[in-house]
Amino acid sequence: MKNSQAFLAVAVFLLVHSNVDALTRPSSIRLDNNSYTGVVVAINNQIAESDVLIQRIKDMFIEASKYLYQATRKRAYFKEVTILVPKTWTPKPEYELPGNVTFDYADVIVAPPNPRWAPLTYTKQYQGCGKQGVHIHFMDAFLTDPNTELYYGPLGRTLVHEWGHLRWGLFDEYPDAVGDPDNYQEFYFSPTTNQFEGVRCSYDYNSVPLIFFPDNFFYRECNGGPDVGYEDGCVYYVLVEQDSVTSSIMYGTYPLTEISYFCDNNETDTPNLHNREAPNKHNRLCGRRSSWEVLRDHVDFAGDINQPRDLTADELIPKFTIVQHRDVRVVLLVDTSGSMNTDNRFTKMISSSANYISSIVNDGSYIGIVEFNYLGIMLKNLTLVTSDDDRQALLDALPPKAEGSTAIGDGLLKAIEVLSEGGQDPAGGIILLITDGEERERPFIADVIDFVSDSGVIVDTLAFTQYAESTLPDLSLATGGKAFFYSNEPGSNTLYEAFAATMERGDVIDAEKRVQLLGTSWVISGGQLREGGVFMDNTIGKRTEFVFSWTAQNVIGIEVTLTSPNGSVINSSFEGYGVDVTFRLLTIKLPGIAEPGAWDFAVLNSDARSDEEVSITISSYPVSDDVEPIIVTSELSGSITAFAQGEPLVAYAELRQGFSPIIYANVWATIERPGGFPPIMVQLLDNGAGADITKYDGVYSRTFTEFTGIGFYGIKIDVDNNQGNAIVIDASPFSKARPIINPDQVFDLPDIGGFQIPTPGTPPQEPKGRAAPMFSRGISGGSSRVDEVPAGFTPGNDIFPPGNIIDLRVTASSFENKTVTLMWTAPGDDLDLGAASRYEIFRASSIIALQNDSNPDSHYKLTSDDLLQGNLTAPQDYGTREVFIIEVPVNASSVASYAFVMRAYDDAGLVSDFSNVVQATLREYIPPSGPSSEGQGGLTGGQIALVVIFSVLGIVLVIGIAGASFKYLTKPKNTKTVDVEGENTDKKKDGNANNAYVVDA
């Protein structure tokens, strides 16, 4: 295999990674000279081999490049795109080596569906407005099924919409019942026009207010009107035929050929003018700034860079490089300098290396070993692991002792040499660098970082204690690697995690991924027993291992007893119970499939005289290919945290089974801190507030603010089922983005990849799910480094204000009682932690009045006299739902409207930014609702077919609003003519001001 790889290595495509307000995940996207490069599309290894799919991806980018160039008014296009195909596909000569391209860090993934969004494409975004997201997720059928383009418009346009989410941190401008359920509304009252308006951007759409009755399967014009509002369930239905509108791409109606741009704030350019009043997610998270206002502050365009440039059609065609996953090659680069003898660092490193070689390395991987002290020394060349003998040969090569200086740079060069043996290209090889000390010998990391990065190797770094070289995260970042921190304190076990991460780069399918149930460390006093447990869920159970390491030399330091869920006891007499005194490892391997349920373990320090440090790692593998395992991944806001500039550290954990998000789970982060301070635990929440921008997407978020000084902050994530409450999302039976079609043509919509296209106007429902199995997981969340603290800082200082309220909303209003009910999630004293001390709530006539005024606090500030419920001076703890009922003056005859904005203070007088602004409408007249007043109501499911058949003759509904009559009729399935381009001859404008139209039979 080695030789054939060398022959195939016609070229290696290397990506330069950078840190653009990124997460700890590396990104190689750049915009230079109007050209996007470093864009990675990765195809999941569960996707069947398909040349058509590759071609569709290429076609999509070719189209997207032109559309992006137009949409950015000649400022950006796609120049270079790398497509990563899985190892499971047949190798081809044109597939290049993957270099440092991996599936996990790709920008666009083609993968099995996430049922929360399927069949639609979505962008996973952890952070917020203006920040880069995680990836765009296409279901493969969405790319290959011709129905996609019929109903959702050209793929290239879909991609540019998603690119707005991914690269620039823009959000959807359409009402989104799935992605933004708490804030979903179709219409709002505009104090500017004094009318009820549909949520949209720009204003210039032709539309009709329609209500859909899924049980009867028909539409009719909504009761109500622009002056009084519409009945519940009414949707703003965008028509296929438009006159002047040209924006916006983030509104999602790009199937209309007219839609060519992102909204801007130029008041004279109405077809592209941003709608600042619309209560959508974009306005809520981006402070009501238009897409272009966000873009002009983005690193791609800030400072007037990438100004418009004329390019030919040929120049806009991207260059594609296809690369393929290869075998995993790892060099362990271990620090054997004298300082490693301190605090048992060396023994722990060797124990975990031995465990890695024995248990974690997958068959078919290549492993080499290099040590460094005064210089780098090869201990074992790259060895293909296929047998126990291969593993033993590697174990025998582990270094026996540590002494001397620290030459990290030379170690890196030696490791690259090992990866280059036999003329192989080192690109794509992984170096796991484990070190505890500052560099003493040249070359330093800084001397070799460019060479290392150019060679295409990936360097994962494991910082061993606070003293570890502070350029390690930079080295990981520059090479697309991951930075780990091991504190050497009780509770920390990232040592094992860092090793396991190397295998995950090997294109392992989920069904073959190692799952870590627990990773921790304990100090057990002499002669004492300590007990713990894990829950073995029914998705895993193969190759289950309980691994314990101890530190005392040349003795068996511990004894372990396991108790299975049915009460069987496993001890040293068990066949799978093994002890290795040389590497200080006690391993219990369970044969077959481990019994699901609660496994308890007890560890005895058998030496009565001294304390023992015990590391514990419990892992298993998915039980079969048919059951998808529960996977937990995590990210931090950055591998470096600018605390001195007031930046907090944000932890994110994502929980899924296959690609289905798991919600309502219990997720905790433990953060280890420098300076000898105890670790802090915070609960991560999927609540759509504070640091969490999307509710119920299976991404749990929380800020951490309790810094104790300069050094590494290591994160551990623990997850469980929350006492049986966790749910795996199966389906969201609602279309977040609607296909743009005539309402008389929506019958019998096809499916895409097995997911029915939801009929536009289908009433939103809660996501559907199934109970998650009982499970528990404990993983490392990586680490972040603080280089500088604010002037005069001592731990405990109040540095952070309360968090910004991003989910303020109006949940009720009463014209009769003259009340408005506001709801939001309480911020903390320090961002997401604790409780604030008081709230300020301002009331104005309109959102525009607030926005046009540079001092929102010049508007009326509520006092306790205005409140029927709620207390301005007693905010609740972070994450608690606040409900305030506010009395407002109502002088108008039928409709009154107020905008509200608020902020929170802490006890140190620090204040949050203003919240999102909401507009409350109080109206006297509530339009009646129901299927219709013409006897169409009450149709049962069995009668739907009759409706469809009779509709050939025309079921005519007459609605008596303002004297206008509109007709809608259903059509039989066989007459369906889908036309998204507005060429349909069945309809014509009726010419009235509402732009509603009549459908003739």
Ligand SMILES: [Ca+2]
């Ligand atoms: Ca979330």
Ligand SMILES: [Ca+2]
């Ligand atoms: Ca504070």
